[in-house]
Amino acid sequence: MKTETENSLLQAIFDDMQILKKSLTQQNEKRIGRAEFANLLNIEPETLDARIREGRYIKPYKDGRKSFWFSSYVQSVILNVEGNNKVA
Known part of the structure; x- marks a missing residue:
């Protein structure tokens, strides 16, 4: 049986791995x-x-004077917009 400290440590490691995975992607x-x-x-x-x-869309990331969004976010917005505009 794992202690609360072990569970917290495992959760922190998992969270760090998710952040790293997102960053690499x-x-x-x-x-x-x-x-x-x-x-x-x-x-x-x-x-x-x-x-x-x-506040409908996130603010863009900045790289010097350039503003941008990652294509995965843009795709999620497009798919969400398509899903919200259904005809009854």
Whole structure:
């Protein structure tokens, strides 16, 4: 039987492994800029900006002056938008 300390340590190791796995995946992942993200959603870049301010989408990551989102996040947004716009 594992003690509470052992369980906490195992959970911390598991959490660290998940963070590392996500980081490694994102390093190889395509970066999507503002114009491309807006184009994929079929909206104007200004509309994308408004939705970010509303909190509907996450703020972009920054690399110097460049702003971007990872393609996995963009795909999840696109799939969520498609799922939310069903006709009754």
